[in-house]
Amino acid sequence: MEAKQSIFSGISTPSGYQNCDREQIHLLGHIQPHGVLIGIDESALKIVQISENTIDFFNIPANLLLEKPLSAIFPQSQIDILGSFINHRDLEIFNPMQITVQIEDRNYLFQGIIHRSNGLLVLELEPLSKDLEDSDSHLGFYYLAKSAATTIRKAKDFAEMTDLLAQQIRRITQLDRVMIYRFDLDNHGIVIAEAKDEQIESFLGLHFPAADIPEIARKLYYKSWLRQIVDVNSRSVPIVPLNNPITQEPIDLSFSTMRSVSPIHIKYLQKMGVSASLSISLINDGKLWGMIVCHHFSPRYIDYELRKTCEFLGQVMSIEIVNKYEQQFKNVQEKIKIIQAKLKRNILDSAQSINHIFSQDVEDLLDLINAQGAVICLGDRISEIGICPSQEFIRSLILWLETKSEDIFHTNCLSQQYPEALSIKDIASGILAISISLNHTSYHIIWFRSEVIQTVNWAGDPSKLALDDEYDLSPQRSFELWKEIVNAKSLPWDEVEIEAALDLRSTLMLAALEFSQQALKLEAERAKVASQAKSNFLAKMSHELRTPLNAILGCTQLMHDDDALNHDLGEYVNIISHSSEHLLNLIDDVLEMSKIEAGKIVLEQTKFDFHLSLNNLQEMLQIKAKDKKIQLIFAIHPNCPRYIKADGRKIRQILFNLLGNALKFTSKGYVILRVSLLTEDKGLSKPVIHFEVEDSGSGIAPDEIDKLFEAFVQTASGRESQTGTGLGLVISQQFAHFMGGHITVCSTLEKGTIFQFDIAVEEISNQEFKEDVNASPEQNLATVKESKLALDEPKSLRILLVEDNTFNQMIALRLLAKLGYQADCAVNGLEVLKLLEHQSYDLILMDIQMPEMDGLEATRRIRLIEENIPLSDRVKIVAMTANAMAEDREKCLLLGMNDFISKPVRMENLAEVLKKFQPV
Numbered sequence: 001m002e003a004k005q006s007i008f009s010g011i012s013t014p015s016g017y018q019n020c021d022r023e024q025i026h027l028l029g030h031i032q033p034h035g036v037l038i039g040i041d042e043s044a045l046k047i048v049q050i051s052e053n054t055i056d057f058f059n060i061p062a063n064l065l066l067e068k069p070l071s072a073i074f075p076q077s078q079i080d081i082l083g084s085f086i087n088h089r090d091l092e093i094f095n096p097m098q099i100t101v102q103i104e105d106r107n108y109l110f111q112g113i114i115h116r117s118n119g120l121l122v123l124e125l126e127p128l129s130k131d132l133e134d135s136d137s138h139l140g141f142y143y144l145a146k147s148a149a150t151t152i153r154k155a156k157d158f159a160e161m162t163d164l165l166a167q168q169i170r171r172i173t174q175l176d177r178v179m180i181y182r183f184d185l186d187n188h189g190i191v192i193a194e195a196k197d198e199q200i201e202s203f204l205g206l207h208f209p210a211a212d213i214p215e216i217a218r219k220l221y222y223k224s225w226l227r228q229i230v231d232v233n234s235r236s237v238p239i240v241p242l243n244n245p246i247t248q249e250p251i252d253l254s255f256s257t258m259r260s261v262s263p264i265h266i267k268y269l270q271k272m273g274v275s276a277s278l279s280i281s282l283i284n285d286g287k288l289w290g291m292i293v294c295h296h297f298s299p300r301y302i303d304y305e306l307r308k309t310c311e312f313l314g315q316v317m318s319i320e321i322v323n324k325y326e327q328q329f330k331n332v333q334e335k336i337k338i339i340q341a342k343l344k345r346n347i348l349d350s351a352q353s354i355n356h357i358f359s360q361d362v363e364d365l366l367d368l369i370n371a372q373g374a375v376i377c378l379g380d381r382i383s384e385i386g387i388c389p390s391q392e393f394i395r396s397l398i399l400w401l402e403t404k405s406e407d408i409f410h411t412n413c414l415s416q417q418y419p420e421a422l423s424i425k426d427i428a429s430g431i432l433a434i435s436i437s438l439n440h441t442s443y444h445i446i447w448f449r450s451e452v453i454q455t456v457n458w459a460g461d462p463s464k465l466a467l468d469d470e471y472d473l474s475p476q477r478s479f480e481l482w483k484e485i486v487n488a489k490s491l492p493w494d495e496v497e498i499e500a501a502l503d504l505r506s507t508l509m510l511a512a513l514e515f516s517q518q519a520l521k522l523e524a525e526r527a528k529v530a531s532q533a534k535s536n537f538l539a540k541m542s543h544e545l546r547t548p549l550n551a552i553l554g555c556t557q558l559m560h561d562d563d564a565l566n567h568d569l570g571e572y573v574n575i576i577s578h579s580s581e582h583l584l585n586l587i588d589d590v591l592e593m594s595k596i597e598a599g600k601i602v603l604e605q606t607k608f609d610f611h612l613s614l615n616n617l618q619e620m621l622q623i624k625a626k627d628k629k630i631q632l633i634f635a636i637h638p639n640c641p642r643y644i645k646a647d648g649r650k651i652r653q654i655l656f657n658l659l660g661n662a663l664k665f666t667s668k669g670y671v672i673l674r675v676s677l678l679t680e681d682k683g684l685s686k687p688v689i690h691f692e693v694e695d696s697g698s699g700i701a702p703d704e705i706d707k708l709f710e711a712f713v714q715t716a717s718g719r720e721s722q723t724g725t726g727l728g729l730v731i732s733q734q735f736a737h738f739m740g741g742h743i744t745v746c747s748t749l750e751k752g753t754i755f756q757f758d759i760a761v762e763e764i765s766n767q768e769f770k771e772d773v774n775a776s777p778e779q780n781l782a783t784v785k786e787s788k789l790a791l792d793e794p795k796s797l798r799i800l801l802v803e804d805n806t807f808n809q810m811i812a813l814r815l816l817a818k819l820g821y822q823a824d825c826a827v828n829g830l831e832v833l834k835l836l837e838h839q840s841y842d843l844i845l846m847d848i849q850m851p852e853m854d855g856l857e858a859t860r861r862i863r864l865i866e867e868n869i870p871l872s873d874r875v876k877i878v879a880m881t882a883n884a885m886a887e888d889r890e891k892c893l894l895l896g897m898n899d900f901i902s903k904p905v906r907m908e909n910l911a912e913v914l915k916k917f918q919p920v
Contacts, residue, residue, distance in 0.1 A: 025216060027250040030236035030260035031124075032229065034301055035110075037239060037258060039251060040121040042086050045070050045079065048120065048245050053237045057127070058103050062240055075102045082114075082123070091115055096304040099125055111304050115255045119246040124258050129303065144172055144309045149316055158324040162193035165292070165317050170195040172309055173278060173302055175294040179203055180282075180321075182290040186210060187218070189290075200297070212268070222288045224255055226311040227279040231299035232269045236260035257307075269295075276300035278307070280314035282321060289318065368504065369432060369497040371447035378443055388448060389424045396420065398444055401433055408502055409433045412449070412492045422488060425451045430490025432498065434505040443508060447501070449490035548807075552576060557907050558814050601738055605762075607769055608648045610641065614675065617655060624663050630671060632663070637676035641687060643769040645762040650735040654743075655691065657728040658755050662695035669696030669752075678758065686760045693755045700747040708745060709733045796919060799823035800841045802832055802858070803880075804850040812845065812880070812905065819911050827851075829858025836862065841875055843917050846897070848881040848888070855879065856895055863896040876917045880905060 031037050031051050036058075039049030046069050054062045058073060065072060070079045078100055085091055091114050099112035110125035148168035155161035162180045170178040177200060180193035187210035194204040213221075221227065237260075244251045253259040269277060278294040292314055302310075342364055365374055366386050373386035375394055382391055389397075400418055401409060412430040415422035421429075430449035435442065556576050559565055618634045625632035655673065662671040674692040700708070709729050729743075736743050736757050747753035799816065801823040803809040809825060816823050824841075826832045828850040835841075844862075848855040859877055866874045879892040882903040889900045899913055 024250075025220065025259075025262045025265075027252060028236075028260050028262070029242045029250045030238050031253070031256065031258040032231070032260055033234050033237050034230045035124055035126040035258050037256065038123045038125070039117075039239075039244070040070065040082070040123060041245075042119075042121050045083060047072070049239055049241060049251060051237045051239050057125070058101060058108065060103060066240065073101050073103060075100060078102075082121075085114065085121070096308075098128065099123075101125070113257055113304060117252045117255065118244055118249075120244060120251070122251075122256065124256060126258075126304065144306075145312045145316075148172065148309070148313055152313075152317060153320065155324065158321070158327065159193070161317075161321055161324045163195070165313070165321065166193045166195035169280070169292055169294065169310055169313065172306060172313075173294060175276075175278060175296045175300065176200060177203070177295040179293045179295075180290065181208070181293050183288065187213075189213065192290075217265075218288055220254055221279065221281045221291065222283060225281045225283070225314055226257075226307055227259075227277075228257065228302060228307060229261055229269070229277045230301045232261070232266055232275050232277070234299070257304075273297060278302060278310065280310050282314060282318045284318050290321075365445075366447070368500055369447055369493070370449075370491075371432070372450050373427065373448040375446050375448075376444075377446070378441065386448075387427055387450070389427050393420070393424060394446070397431075397446070398442070401435060401444065401446075402442065407435060407505060408498065409435075410493045410498060410501075413489045415488045425488045429488050430493065432493050432501055434501050434508065436505065436509055438509075445501075445504070445508065449493075451488060451490060552904070555811065558811070558818065561818060601734070603738065604647050604649060605645055606648055607643065607645045607764055609769070610644045610648075610761075611636065613648055613652060614655075614673075617652060617659070618673075621656075621659055621663065624660075625671065628663065628667070630663060630666055630669065632659075633670060633672045635672060635674045637674075639677045640675055640689065641677070641761070641763040643764045643766060644687075644689075645764055646759065647739060650739060651759060654732040654735050654757070655693070657732045658693040658743075661728065662693055662697065662753070662755075666695045666697035666752075671695045687763050688758050688760045690758050691756065694752060696752045699749040699751055700745070700753055701749060705745060705747060709743075797821060797843050797914060797917065798841045800826060800832065800835065800844045802826045802828070802844060802846045802850070802855065804828060804847060808847075808903070815905065815907055815910055818907065819914060821914060829853030829855060829861075832858050833861060836865075836875075842919060843914070844875055844877045845880045845901075846877050848879060848883050848892070855881070856891065859892075859895050859897055878913055878917075 033053055033056075036054055037049075037051045038047055040046070041048045046067060047065050048067065050062045050065055052062045054060055054065060058065075060073075070082065074082070081097070085094060088094075095113045097112045097114070099110040101108040101110060109128040111128045113124045113126070115122050148171070151168055152161060152164045155164050166178045166180050169175075177194065177196040179191045181189050182192050183189055189208040189210075189212065191203045191206050191208075194202060196202065239251060242250055269275075272295070274295045275298050276296040280292040280294075281288060282290040282292065292310070366372070371386070373384070373388040375385070375388055376383045377394070377398055382394055384391075384394075388394070397418070410430075410432040411417060414428060414431050415425060427450055428448040429451040431446055432449075433444060433446040435444050437443075559569075614634060614636060618632065622632055659671060659673060672692075672694045674690075674694070676690050678688040678690050733743050736759070739759050741757045741759045743755055743757040745753065745755050799821055801809065801812055801816070803812060803825070804827045809827075813823060813825070823845070824835065824839075826835060830853045832844065832846075833853075846855040846859060862875065862877065876899075877897045878899040878901060879889075879897050880901045880903065881888065881892075889902075892900050899916070901909055901913060
């Protein structure tokens with residue numbers, strides 16, 4: 001016996017033993033010599049393969065029996081029985097059977113076992129002893145199995161049950177040693193129970209490396225419950241021919257009871273001094289849980305009935321043993337359930353943070369899985385409980401765990417996978433971690449177990465598993481007790497502890513979701529409040545800026561029409577007018593961006609004349625183009641539909657921005673708008689209109705193109721022009737996205753720029769357009785040809801102007817006068833109501849924000865007074881206000897106003913409204 005220091009107990013498979021995993025032990029083409037194997041062609045009932053040892057049992061060479069009918073060795077009655085099996089899928093129900101081989105009037109009695117293998121009927125014959133000929137084998141099997149099972153079931157616990165199982169198997173088989181052998185997670189084995197002759201050494205408690213039972217062997221043990229080796233030192237018997245005539249490959253002996261033994265395993269058993277063996281599988285939950293391994297130190301044949309008794313006990317005890325094994329954890333599970341319930345209740349019922357909850361339940365969290373320390377990590381916050389490594393190590397460990405992307409991770413030898421942990425093995429040799437990633441926040445609970453220096457007893461030195469050489473397949477190691485001292489490992493994590501951690505993870509997930517929902521809800525409420533405050537602020541600022549702008553722009557409009565205005569003063573007026581328009585555009589763009597950010601933009605699809613809308617846009621922009629002596633071209637392809645249903649206002653706004661920019665930054669040459677319908681062969685469900693705006697301007701630098709659609713960012717030419725807000729393209733892109741499109745741009749310096757986008761629309765017929773009574777108000781306005789009103793045209797409208805600001809009141813009266821109208825004045829809603837008691841009006845131009853009574857309340861009261869008056873006879877009320885938001889317009893119309901003019905008031909807009917409500 002020797003002792004050896006080792007950091008890890010992970011035993012690698014040496015090169016020689018890798019041959020074991022590659023050796024096809026079910027295709028060796030040999031059997032053990034204690035019986036005969038016959039391969040039968042089912043369709044012809046003839047012998048197509050046979051073991052070479054027939055001369056020993058039948059006194060006939062095997063080659064003389066090949067391709068012979070069964071009648072060559074079996075009487076007809078026996079052939080009839082075998083033939084009747086062909087129609088049955090499950091042949092096991094017929095095993096064993098008494099088989100008579102008849103050769104030259106001499107009968108040989110055998111015990112027959114039959115199964116199928118790749119299209120062949122495989123019959124295995126074992127000589128029938130005199131005892132079995134005279135006994136009732138079925139009753140013997142029943143009593144043996146019942147007696148053994150009854151005894152074993154009396155066990156109080158798992159240890160006693162495994163001991164009794166080993167004892168009963170030894171009583172039945174009379175073998176020298178019977179071991180109960182359990183596999184661990186690494187497929188190493190440990191002897192957990194043993195019944196043996198007093199004269200031989202004990203293997204109880206010894207560990208056997210996974211290489212002792214290779215993967216292929218484990219699969220065979222899973223397929224076939226029982227395996228017998230009668231005489232380790234006997235010579236195996238070849239099957240002739242080697243290949244199955246149906247598959248042309250070696251016959252598959254996976255289910256053969258007489259399959260020969262791997263030369264490597266023969267050497268292994270010989271090294272242990274074993275002459276015969278019997279193995280019974282213990283299978284549970286779809287995997288090989290363990291084995292009953294029996295050794296005998298002289299050749300030993302166990303007949304089929306006794307083997308079947310042992311196999312039956314193995315099948316029954318597979319369930320019973322595992323149940324007893326699991327019962328060991330019941331007390332632990334009950335304890336864990338109590339802790340789980342308490343933690344779950346505290347987590348889900350508490351309004352406090354997860355860190356705080358666990359800090360109140362320190363012992364419970366550690367006792368849950370028997371750990372010495374734990375950390376709770378929420379994002380960057382780390383809370384420590386019990387004995388833990390440094391926070392620096394914990395943070396690096398968390399980063400490493402996150403690369404594994406596992407919900408749960410556990411190891412009892414962290415340094416084997418994470419070498420940095422070797423330095424803190426006394427604190428964290430083992431860890432179990434549960435992780436959750438939710439809304440960009442990582443949640444981790446990590447438990448730590450300290451190092452436990454263990455002594456593992458191996459059946460021989462596992463570092464000497466290598467074979468002597470490639471040809472002499474003999475294990476070098478002896479099977480004397482060999483002790484390995486294991487460092488840097490903690491106690492392993494039991495399944496029940498892992499399940500407890502997983503259950504806690506589910507609870508933590510619910511809590512995290514709840515906390516996350518609360519946090520998101522609070523954040524959403526804060527964002528909503530902030531967004532509303534922002535909207536209110538912008539609306540207020542818009543109103544406060546529009547009010548003086550109304551007076552400024554009103555004055556410039558009046559001054560432009562003054563014949564006394566000289567050239568110099570006219571230039572000053574133009575500067576004031578352009579500067580005011582720029583400020584007004586800035587206000588409008590900021591409001592539009594605010595609505596986009598707040599998600600208040602809606603798709604307003606209306607039916608309109610697309611061609612007419614483009615014509616009106618061209619007329620509007622043509623004035624600016626002529627001023628700059630630039631050619632403005634609208635190239636509308638004939639395939640474009642005239643009448644469509646879409647958000648005309650947003651399309652118009654995008655084109656206005658793109659064309660306006662093109663005109664602004666083009667000093668000579670041209671600006672072209674191309675409009676065409678994409679071809680239908682692209683599989684489009686709706687018509688898609690393609691827009692392209694090209695100019696011959698200065699172009700955009702490549703490094704500026706990516707920033708074009710960022711808010712308040714302007715190109716170099718934009719900054720030089722000192723015009724624009726830096727929001728027009730941003731708003732246009734958002735509008736395009738909202739309608740399912742996307743604006744792209746390509747540009748060459750000193751040559752020009754092209755903007756493109758596509759919008760899906762709905763084409764409508766001429767008849768449908770004309771019949772639609774809900775056509776867009778903008779369409780109705782668009783159909784009215786702009787014309788300068790003759791100032792000398794007689795006006796008969798009785799107008800009441802309601803305006804509390806003195807300057808704006810004066811400007812409005814002057815604009816009305818320019819258009820040939822006169823008006824009475826009021827400064828708030830109360831004055832309006834008093835005037836209406838004594839006088840009637842055709843039209844009221846109503847401001848909204850006024851002292852004492854605002855315009856909305858005044859409108860509401862007026863409509864109540866007019867409740868019984870026909871709609872056509874009611875006074876027309878038009879809002880004329882600096883409240884320019886879309887919701888302001890809707891509010892006014894809902895309260896009964898007939899139209900809406902936003903300040904600053906432009907003369908052409910005012911003229912259009914007056915014309916609209918002119919009495920017939």
